[in-house]
Amino acid sequence: MALRSQLLKGVLDACVMAVVEEQPVYGYELSQKLQGIGLPDISDGTIYPVLLRLQKNGFIRGEMRPSASGPNRKYYFLTDEGKAELDQISAEWLEIAKPVSQLLKRGGENEENS
Amino acid sequence: MRKTAELIEENNEKRGLLNHDNEKVYEDILLYLRTDLRIDEHAGEEILMDLLDHLVEAQEDGKSAKELFGESPQKYADELIENLPSENRRNVLWFSASQVIGLTGWFAATFGVISLVVSFFRPVDNGIALGNLLLMLLSVILVAVIGVTVIFKIVRSSVFQKDKKKWQAYVKAGLYGAGAFACVALIAWLFEDFGPVIKLEWWIFLLIGLVFLAVNKLMDKRGA
Numbered sequence: 001m002a003l004r005s006q007l008l009k010g011v012l013d014a015c016v017m018a019v020v021e022e023q024p025v026y027g028y029e030l031s032q033k034l035q036g037i038g039l040p041d042i043s044d045g046t047i048y049p050v051l052l053r054l055q056k057n058g059f060i061r062g063e064m065r066p067s068a069s070g071p072n073r074k075y076y077f078l079t080d081e082g083k084a085e086l087d088q089i090s091a092e093w094l095e096i097a098k099p100v101s102q103l104l105k106r107g108g109e110n111e112e113n114s
Numbered sequence: 115m116r117k118t119a120e121l122i123e124e125n126n127e128k129r130g131l132l133n134h135d136n137e138k139v140y141e142d143i144l145l146y147l148r149t150d151l152r153i154d155e156h157a158g159e160e161i162l163m164d165l166l167d168h169l170v171e172a173q174e175d176g177k178s179a180k181e182l183f184g185e186s187p188q189k190y191a192d193e194l195i196e197n198l199p200s201e202n203r204r205n206v207l208w209f210s211a212s213q214v215i216g217l218t219g220w221f222a223a224t225f226g227v228i229s230l231v232v233s234f235f236r237p238v239d240n241g242i243a244l245g246n247l248l249l250m251l252l253s254v255i256l257v258a259v260i261g262v263t264v265i266f267k268i269v270r271s272s273v274f275q276k277d278k279k280k281w282q283a284y285v286k287a288g289l290y291g292a293g294a295f296a297c298v299a300l301i302a303w304l305f306e307d308f309g310p311v312i313k314l315e316w317w318i319f320l321l322i323g324l325v326f327l328a329v330n331k332l333m334d335k336r337g338a
Contacts, residue, residue, distance in 0.1 A: 027164045028171045045182045045190055052161060052197035074164055
């Protein structure tokens with residue numbers, strides 16, 4: 001999936017940071033978790049450009065650790081800057097999420113109102 | 115932190131775990147990233163390792179490289195490159211200096227050995243004109259720099275093409291390399307000896323060469 005839109009980029013950044021905040025993960029784990037949450041399209045490969053971007057901005061950092069299955073993996077951790085960024089994005093997102101989804105649902109209210 | 119050389123070696127071993135189709139797609143991406151001289155080499159190798167680990171695990175779960183890299187691996191690789199840190203100047207300078215020293219080392223050592231071998235058959239004139247020596251070195255360096263840039267460009271443009279196209283690109287790159295060396299030979303042939311002449315025994319050339327090669331190895335090991 002091409003992530004051309006800035007909006008999607010920002011949202012995806014936040015999702016990745018939120019997963020990493022909960023628990024340090026390595027690439028494959030991260031994609032599994034995102035799929036588990038129900039975001040099938042932004043699953044596998046898409047996370048790597050995001051991870052690189054977040055590292056470049058200093059929001060996450062990678063560290064080699066032995067994984068549960070044995071071999072060493074690069075685990076990603078949220079930095080203090082990342083935490084601040086995540087808090088900010090979350091606050092902004094929560095403010096607009098409800099009204100925007102209401103607006104964009106357009107006629108689909110009947111199924112969703114329950 | 116793992117050294118870049120260790121990452122490359124581990125990558126070589128781990129690639130054997132991939133099945134034929136996945137290996138093909140992965141190696142295209144690897145070649146495309148490694149021949150991009152703008153990106154930080156260590157960061158590039160780290161993401162390549164991440165992708166390889168991911169692909170190996172995905173393969174065990176019955177997924178293919180296509181699911182990881184999408185329909186257009188080139189687009190995907192471009193997206194990675196866009197987000198990778200760029201190589202810093204210090205590294206580039208250090209690497210270039212190391213390569214020049216290594217090249218000079220080979221040059222001197224080979225010259226020493228050849229003089230020794232030839233001296234068994236006929237007396238050799240070990241005199242070397244410094245002006246020519248410098249000119250040769252400069253032209254070899256220039257040809258190497260331009261050569262690597264052009265050859266990488268040709269290879270990069272064909273990475274994600276069909277095999278036939280790849281072949282054409284490799285032939286083109288090979289011809290370019292041969293042409294470049296012909297240029298150096300031509301320069302050597304065209305210029306008369308100039309500059310002060312020094313006379314050195316074969317073993318001095320060999321010694322100088324070996325010292326330069328050792329310095330080159332040390333520099334590569336240490337990194338900038």
